[in-house]
Amino acid sequence: MKCMFLKKNCPWPLFSSLFLFSMRWCSQVDVSGTRKAVVIHVPYRLRKAFRKIHVRLVRELEKKFSGKDVIFIATRRIVRPPKKGSAVQRPRSRTLTSVHEAMLEDIVLPAEIVGKRIRYRLDGSKIIKIFLDPKERNNTEYKLETFAAVYRKLSGKDVVFEYPITEA
Template identity: 50%
Template sequence: MKPNSKKLDEYELGIFQALLQLEMNPDLKAQLRKLNITAAKEIAVGGGRRAIIIFVPVPQLKPFQELQVQLVRELEKKFSRKHVVFIAQRRILPKPTRKSHTKNKQKHPRSRILTAVHDAILEDLAFPSEIVGKRVDGSRLIKVHLDKAQQNNVEHEVETFSGVYKKLTGKEDNFEFLEFQL
């Protein structure tokens, strides 16, 4: 389902058909019936690999994340050699200026500023694991520290996470696994 009742392109139609086939699974049927996708893209992430980005409405992100491990596993079987990532379709509002401030008397929500949206995209990308730290080094490279406990589950997708984040935000990042020591 696309906003403004736009038509699905061929690629999005293929993703939609794959999700419909997954809906036939009795375990997923009840949960998938209520969920929508807003868009889907395929991008190159380096090393000859490709990734599928599926955009979902922000209010439906939590239900998608409950099913994400199963959905990703099944969709990666259908689309071989491609990683699948679910990201919420967020909107970045322009910075308020003096002229625009008089038009809208509403306050500018923090969730729609550039940095908040980029941080949320990073959280969505690394979802099965948890981001335990983040820093920017001198070359403007973002170093993202993931939980060491999830290393076996997401280590093979780290390159995909970096490629997708670079494509969506234009920022370089590097994912590392850290072990907390107290």
Template identity: 50%
Template sequence: MPKFRSSLFVPSARRQPHSLLLTTVDEDNTANMSQQALNKIAPNSPSRAKPSEIETNLATALYELETNISDMRGALRPLQFVSAREIEVGHGRKAIVIFVPVPLLGGWHRSQQRLTRELEKKFSDRHVIIVASRRILPRPKRSNRSHTTLKQARPRSRTLTAVHDAILTDLVYPVEIVGKRVRTREDGSKILKVVLDEKERGGVDYRLDTYSEVYKRLTGKGVNFEFPQSQSEY
């Protein structure tokens, strides 16, 4: 997964009030973060040493939720993220994509529905998306294939196809994907059609454009998310 970095906002020399922490940052973002908030960024992530503005604000928001909502404290305490990125999704809206360590994805999922709602209250007009930070390994070149390379085969989970499929699943979680098909347009271009569980229509139909744009920005591939038009699409 490529690393993304947002440009840093450079404020005036006057120190901003603590109440504005979620919308403004110092030139050095770590100056506005408590150590507890900084701990929400995974220790092996480059963002830990030099977080972007959105990463600073996200880490602070997560720590505030952990501190202030007692019944979420136990679930949120172990959660960390690798990086975060803002993506324009059209109609004047943005999405915040949170990349999380694969081993912690289950913990994020257990709290995801409520956590997403709470974060979207703090980051108004933005949808929050949680995606595991996965690495794609290139296919070994024939000329470089040695006996050792063949013994250490590339895991299927690290192939481009597997990672892109996993991103689809992460984007719409906890909604189930019930069908996929590739459509060829008149100009010869192809687009993936993903059919989601009809039972979840009312809860996520307003997010479908966000899912499509985020997937395109992360993978370079077009996708349409839809709900079944008939029972035969299941």
């Protein structure tokens, strides 16, 4: 899928904002049998400016791509651990764990992550449970399966998205 297709089909008011963002690349992820998601990678330096128009842009692009969810992710770099005896230290923001955590926050962007649990099974596999903010439930509830599929495709980790049970 070409990123230029996105710029051509974007509504005119958002085009001026979108033109500032040189998209790195786009990919398509199969969520289920009929549903697909479009993952758009944007430069890391533009992530703060991009968050201002994120909600409107996703809404408009989901209208254009009927039946597909649109997710934006900032491009980040993972640096391998330094060799023994090396004087160079790796920044914490370039570790695998840090990049995967930041990617998770980008995927669920309209909502915020309020909790996280890791469940270890007897066979050694892990399932990560992510609890999202209930305030954004109306905007994100239909995308929970998409969030899990995109994160599994990008990081290789199994994750389940839920909303915390509030006591009344």
